[in-house]
Amino acid sequence: xxxxxxxxxxxxxxxxxxxxxxxxxxxxxxxxxxxxxxxxxxxxxxxxxxxxxxxxxxxxxxxxxxxxxxxxxxxxxxxxxxxxxxxxxxxxxxxxxxxxxxxxxxxxxxxxxx
Amino acid sequence: xxxxxxxxxxxxxxxxxxxxxxxxxxxxxxxxxxxxxxxxxxxxxxxxxxxxxxxxxxxxxxxxxxxxxxxxxxxxxxxxxxxxxxxxxxxxxxxxxxxxxxxxxxxxxxx
Numbered sequence: 744x745x746x747x748x749x750x751x752x753x754x755x756x757x758x759x760x761x762x763x764x765x766x767x768x769x770x771x772x773x774x775x776x777x778x779x780x781x782x783x784x785x786x787x788x789x790x791x792x793x794x795x796x797x798x799x800x801x802x803x804x805x806x807x808x809x810x811x812x813x814x815x816x817x818x819x820x821x822x823x824x825x826x827x828x829x830x831x832x833x834x835x836x837x838x839x840x841x842x843x844x845x846x847x848x849x850x851x852x853x854x855x856x857x
Numbered sequence: 858x859x860x861x862x863x864x865x866x867x868x869x870x871x872x873x874x875x876x877x878x879x880x881x882x883x884x885x886x887x888x889x890x891x892x893x894x895x896x897x898x899x900x901x902x903x904x905x906x907x908x909x910x911x912x913x914x915x916x917x918x919x920x921x922x923x924x925x926x927x928x929x930x931x932x933x934x935x936x937x938x939x940x941x942x943x944x945x946x947x948x949x950x951x952x953x954x955x956x957x958x959x960x961x962x963x964x965x966x967x968x
Contacts, residue, residue: 752897776954786945788959834899838954843907844890844915845949845957849899 745770747837749848756825757856764820764851766835772796777811777818778836778845788834794818825855859884863948863960869968870935870942878933878963880948887952889931893917894945894962903946906931935965943967 746769756762768777779791792802794811802809806823822829835848861882870876880889888907892900902915906925920939925931931950935942948960 749899778957786947786962786964788947788949790957793956840954843888843954844902844905845951845954846902847892847900849897 745772745837745839745842745846747835747846747848749833749835749851751851752849753852753854755854755856758827759824760855761821761823762825762853762855764822764833764835764853766818766820766848768816768818768835768837770837770839772839772841775837775839778834778838779809779818779820780834780836782832782834782850784831791820791833822853825853827855827857829853830855861948861950861958861960863946863963865963866961868963868965870965872967873937875934875936876965878935878946878948878965880931880933880960881929882931882950882958883929884950884952884958885928886950886958887928888950888954889925890949890951891915891921891923891931891933892947892949894947900947903933 748767775796777794781789799811808821810819832850832852834850836845838845864879890905891903894900901917903921904923906912912925922934943966946963949957951957
């Protein structure tokens with residue numbers, strides 16, 4: 744079965760703290776894509792990153808970094824020096840070729856307090 | 858500019874009524890999707906279509922219907938059989954899973 748699990752429902756941090764959002768996935772496919780999206784209160788989904796299953800290189804983009812580990816089926820997302828504007832719901836998602844569809848985790852609501 | 862347009866932004870439905878949510882894209886994407894979002898439950902797939910005149914049920918298709926007569930359009934009808942339709946609905950399109958574009962959503966409320 745294909746599944747994405749975000750075990751952290753809510754996280755609250757104080758501004759400038761680092762925070763890691765966990766994502767664990769299940770798939771039998773050898774070819775798949777993993778995504779992270781941000782959903783601010785307005786509701787639209789903002790694309791953050793896409794990673795294919797053959798590329799395990801970690802990635803850094805400004806204050807954002809992603810750690811992809813196939814051995815543990817995890818694709819964790821870290822925000823360094825968090826800011827109030829980072830407050831949102833963050834979704835991890837999996838696309839697998841056999842299914843032809845994108846499935847989402849339950850989301851993690853991040854609250855960054857000043 | 859290319860993108861996805863969902864309308865209306867807010868929709869109110871009386872119990873027992875069918876309503877249709879619009880989703881139009883001008884990105885020339887083959888695949889389109891409808892998701893439902895409830896608080897604390899993430900996004901759940903209702904229906905998806907990978908090609909014109911063909912669509913498949915997602916995880917929560919009961920009480921919903923779709924059509925895909927044109928590549929650009931994928932309307933979702935919430936029927937009276939859907940017992941709890943109040944939710945936020947998101948439409949998306951994709952070219953073979955490589956990149957997804959999401960609409961801004963429709964918030965449906967039963968009154």
